[in-house]
Amino acid sequence: xxxxxxxxxxxxxxxxxxxxxxxxxxxxxxxxxxxxxxxxxxxxxxxxxxxxxxxxxxxxxxxxxxxxxxxxxxxxxxxxxxxxxxxxxxxxxxxxxxxxxxxxxxxxxxxxxxxxxxxxxxxxxxxxxxxxxxxxxxxxxxxxxxxxxxxxxxxxxxxxxxxxxxxxxxxxxxxxxxxxxxxxxxxxxxxxxxxxxxxxxxxxxxxxxxxxxxxxxxxxxxxxxxxxxxxxxxxxxxxxxxxxxxxxxxxxxxxxxxxxxxxxxxxxxxxxxxxxxxxxxxxxxxxxxxxxxxxxxxxxxxxxxxxxxxxxx
Amino acid sequence: xxxxxxxxxxxxxxxxxxxxxxxxxxxxxxxxxxxxxxxxxxxxxxxxxxxxxxxxxxxxxxxxxxxxxxxxxxxxxxxxxxxxxxxxxxxxxxxxxxxxxxxxxxxxxxxxxxxxxxxxxxxxxxxxxxxxxxxxxxxxxxxxxxxxxxxxxxxxxxxxxxxxxxxxxxxxxxxxxxxxxxxxxxxxxxxxxxxxxxxxxxxxxxxxxxxxxxxxxxxxxxxxxxxxxxxxxxxxxxxxxxxxxxxxxxxxxxxxxxxxxxxxxxxxxxxxxxxxxxxxxxxxxxxxxxxxxxxxxxxxxxxxxxxxxxxxxxxxxxxxxxxxxxxxxxxxxxxxxxxxxxxxxxxxxxxxxxxxxxxxxxxxxxxxxxxxxxxxxxxxxxxxxxxxxxxxxxxxxxxxxxxxxxxxxxxxxxxxxxxxxxxxxxxxxxxxxxxxxxxxxxxxxxxxxxxxxxxxxxxxxxxxxxxxxxxxxxxxxxxxxxxxxxxxxxxxxxxxxxxxxxxxxxxxxxxxxxxxxxxxxxxxxxxxx
Numbered sequence: 001x002x003x004x005x006x007x008x009x010x011x012x013x014x015x016x017x018x019x020x021x022x023x024x025x026x027x028x029x030x031x032x033x034x035x036x037x038x039x040x041x042x043x044x045x046x047x048x049x050x051x052x053x054x055x056x057x058x059x060x061x062x063x064x065x066x067x068x069x070x071x072x073x074x075x076x077x078x079x080x081x082x083x084x085x086x087x088x089x090x091x092x093x094x095x096x097x098x099x100x101x102x103x104x105x106x107x108x109x110x111x112x113x114x115x116x117x118x119x120x121x122x123x124x125x126x127x128x129x130x131x132x133x134x135x136x137x138x139x140x141x142x143x144x145x146x147x148x149x150x151x152x153x154x155x156x157x158x159x160x161x162x163x164x165x166x167x168x169x170x171x172x173x174x175x176x177x178x179x180x181x182x183x184x185x186x187x188x189x190x191x192x193x194x195x196x197x198x199x200x201x202x203x204x205x206x207x208x209x210x211x212x213x214x215x216x217x218x219x220x221x222x223x224x225x226x227x228x229x230x231x232x233x234x235x236x237x238x239x240x241x242x243x244x245x246x247x248x249x250x251x252x253x254x255x256x257x258x259x260x261x262x263x264x265x266x267x268x269x270x271x272x273x274x275x276x277x278x279x280x281x282x283x284x285x286x287x288x289x290x291x292x293x294x295x296x297x298x299x300x301x302x303x304x305x306x307x308x309x310x311x312x313x
Numbered sequence: 314x315x316x317x318x319x320x321x322x323x324x325x326x327x328x329x330x331x332x333x334x335x336x337x338x339x340x341x342x343x344x345x346x347x348x349x350x351x352x353x354x355x356x357x358x359x360x361x362x363x364x365x366x367x368x369x370x371x372x373x374x375x376x377x378x379x380x381x382x383x384x385x386x387x388x389x390x391x392x393x394x395x396x397x398x399x400x401x402x403x404x405x406x407x408x409x410x411x412x413x414x415x416x417x418x419x420x421x422x423x424x425x426x427x428x429x430x431x432x433x434x435x436x437x438x439x440x441x442x443x444x445x446x447x448x449x450x451x452x453x454x455x456x457x458x459x460x461x462x463x464x465x466x467x468x469x470x471x472x473x474x475x476x477x478x479x480x481x482x483x484x485x486x487x488x489x490x491x492x493x494x495x496x497x498x499x500x501x502x503x504x505x506x507x508x509x510x511x512x513x514x515x516x517x518x519x520x521x522x523x524x525x526x527x528x529x530x531x532x533x534x535x536x537x538x539x540x541x542x543x544x545x546x547x548x549x550x551x552x553x554x555x556x557x558x559x560x561x562x563x564x565x566x567x568x569x570x571x572x573x574x575x576x577x578x579x580x581x582x583x584x585x586x587x588x589x590x591x592x593x594x595x596x597x598x599x600x601x602x603x604x605x606x607x608x609x610x611x612x613x614x615x616x617x618x619x620x621x622x623x624x625x626x627x628x629x630x631x632x633x634x635x636x637x638x639x640x641x642x643x644x645x646x647x648x649x650x651x652x653x654x655x656x657x658x659x660x661x662x663x664x665x666x667x668x669x670x671x672x673x674x675x676x677x678x679x680x681x682x683x684x685x686x687x688x689x690x691x692x693x694x695x696x697x698x699x700x701x702x703x704x705x706x707x708x709x710x711x712x713x714x715x716x717x718x719x720x721x722x723x724x725x726x727x728x729x730x731x732x733x734x735x736x737x738x739x740x741x742x743x744x745x746x747x748x749x750x751x752x753x754x755x756x757x758x759x760x761x762x763x764x765x766x767x768x769x770x771x772x773x774x775x776x777x778x779x780x781x782x783x784x785x786x787x788x789x790x791x792x793x794x795x796x797x798x799x800x801x802x803x804x805x806x807x808x809x810x811x812x813x814x815x816x817x818x819x820x821x822x823x824x825x826x827x828x829x830x831x832x833x834x835x836x837x838x839x840x841x842x
Binding site: 031032033036037038039044045046047048050051054080082083084085090093094149152153156157160163164165166259260261262264268269272275276277 | 353493550555719758
């Protein structure tokens with residue numbers, strides 16, 4: 001098992017190196033110039049050029065890359081061109097809201113979706129199953145930002161029980177934290193929830209037709225035990241896979257949700273950085289996102305190995 | 314196993330604790346603002362963006378300031394003596410002026426600040442060229458001695474277009490003008506709380522207890538700057554719908570830039586007020602690349618004036634006649650320099666005449682004209698759409714290149730041929746103060762490659778800019794402005810596309826919001842419980 005994990009970890013290194021090179025080159029070769037954005041509308045060409053020189057953007061591309069890569073190897077992601085704050089600090093400043101949102105969404109979706117999907121799979125064709133499938137179609141169809149505005153209208157403007165926007169750290173108390181994270185979690189979690197529920201249903205449904213289920217029933221095992229211990233447990237791999245894919249959805253979805261609910265997270269940070277061409281920030285965040293995604297895939301692979309020993313070989 | 318009842322009770326209890334916390338916090342008065350943009354640059358000389366200017370007015374003070382009638386009024390200055398030949402200006406600072414670090418404001422600080430401003434700002438550079446000497450007389454007094462009488466000293470010190478001459482301590486002002494300052498110490502009514510700054514999310518200012526406001530009532534950017542809140546928070550909310558909801562629910566107090574299509578919702582809310590704080594307005598602009606065909610020919614540039622229907626632009630950009638007006642003037646209408654000299658074409662557009670001028674110039678209508686179209690920019694994009702349609706209507710071939718605004722900002726500095734990364738036409742807009750006269754902004758320059766993008770090149774226009782700066786009195790300035798306007802049409806410098814006002818929205822609990830003729834400021838206003 002350790003050899004398996006070590007092999008997977010080593011395979012991450014070239015992935016990260018390729019991501020770093022591609023991100024750097026894509027950014028530098030795309031149009032846009034942070035010096036122009038900094039200088040503002042009424043600056044002349046000489047002023048823009050002096051700002052460009054002061055930022056080191058006049059250096060050849062290869063020189064810029066090696067300076068950045070050298071710093072990266074020392075764990076330094078650089079300094080924001082605009083705020084002059086180290087990128088690592090900026091990311092850490094914004095990490096808590098994003099991680100909180102991702103975790104609460106994951107929790108919200110998995111805790112509801114797996115039981116619902118299991119029940120639907122075990123009672124395929126029933127009114128409950130059909131209702132769940134209808135809800136899942138709706139959940140997929142509603143764009144997150146539309147759902148977000150609807151929830152704001154109901155819970156914030158009409159009922160006035162939850163705030164419209166913002167984020168309160170869990171360190172400031174569980175109440176404020178829950179009140180600010182509730183609507184974004186529901187908004188982002190719905191699509192994720194229905195995705196997991198559908199996969200769970202399909203997987204459980206497939207298992208319910210297997211010979212070992214018939215055997216268990218023939219032995220007189222209670223239906224509840226048949227479903228939870230036999231069908232659901234054997235459906236775990238596809239469910240785990242979709243949870244992993246869902247993390248990619250979370251990473252992209254968090255940008256929209258953080259904008260709609262004005263959450264100061266990493267998603268908004270990267271969008272703002274792209275709009276003003278803050279190269280070090282964009283590079284740092286994309287590297288972080290890539291690393292996170294790769295690590296989650298690693299965790300899922302390891303999970304497979306635990307759930308199904310055949311995967312190790 | 315989790316007990317649902319217990320969990321619910323715990324959550325409710327937590328909400329109660331939160332509510333108690335809010336009650337305790339309310340002892341400290343806070344004004345919550347949603348500004349129009351994120352604060353990206355903290356050095357007021359580092360950028361000409363409005364948001365940087367707003368930040369500047371929060372923490373810095375100026376020697377003079379414009380009142381709501383565009384008149385310069387003393388701000389940090391107590392006394393001014395001008396020599397009989399109008400060549401020497403002696404300024405004496407007010408008593409009790411202090412920096413946020415507790416040190417007294419001295420004349421040497423002001424001289425160093427002015428030097429830094431003169432290195433960055435177009436009006437400052439013009440002043441520097443006319444200066445013989447700028448000297449410190451004593452701790453409270455400094456003098457400016459000019460080579461010849463210079464007419465716009467106080468106007469320059471109170472200008473709000475481009476870089477505002479904010480005062481800062483000498484040690485900070487001596488930073489290379491092209492490098493950002495690292496300390497943010499001013500003498501204005503609020504202090505910048507750097508440790509609470511979350512870039513892209515929140516900017517916090519705290520009341521400067523030692524600030525001594527002037528005794529005159531507040532008017533525009535002049536008069537008493539009374540800070541009435543312990544803290545002012547800027548919450549960066551990018552989404553218009555979210556900002557509206559936050560304002561309606563009372564989570565924020567003041568929103569700088571609601572879009573006009575939300576006006577009916579804001580007016581219907583019942584608990585919100587709208588106000589135009591910048592009556593000077595905003596002016597739309599069409600820029601030519603003077604170095605590339607067909608717009609290297611003044612006749613073709615003039616043709617575009619005949620093609621310009623300001624009403625169409627204003628409908629596209631703003632859409633509400635209560636908030637826009639056509640204005641056949643390079644200098645914003647309503648300001649002292651407004652003049653329609655030479656601009657008959659803007660009053661009576663004539664597409665046939667425009668087409669004839671293109672033909673007279675020998676332009677091949679099958680050749681594409683490249684227009685940059687920033688589709689993410691809510692003003693420039695509709696301006697572009699109107700121009701494109703007008704040009705196609707007279708048979709011109711237009712190559713509309715869609716991109717984001719940041720790309721336009723980069724590309725407009727390219728002097729390559731249009732099909733190799735250059736451009737022929739682009740649009741923009743400026744605050745009314747930028748278009749208030751020919752000097753404040755590079756927009757009106759005609760200094761070839763040293764001037765604004767598009768590189769208009771005309772010595773007469775450059776001479777007229779200097780002549781305006783040296784003109785003695787308002788009437789003389791108006792005469793030069795008219796002269797500039799006529800020449801700007803002849804050379805087809807750029808085209809003004811009309812002007813419009815934006816409004817701010819705030820809670821009914823907020824009152825005494827100042828009309829500044831520029832960006833909103835957050836002194837003087839108050840909030841009831």
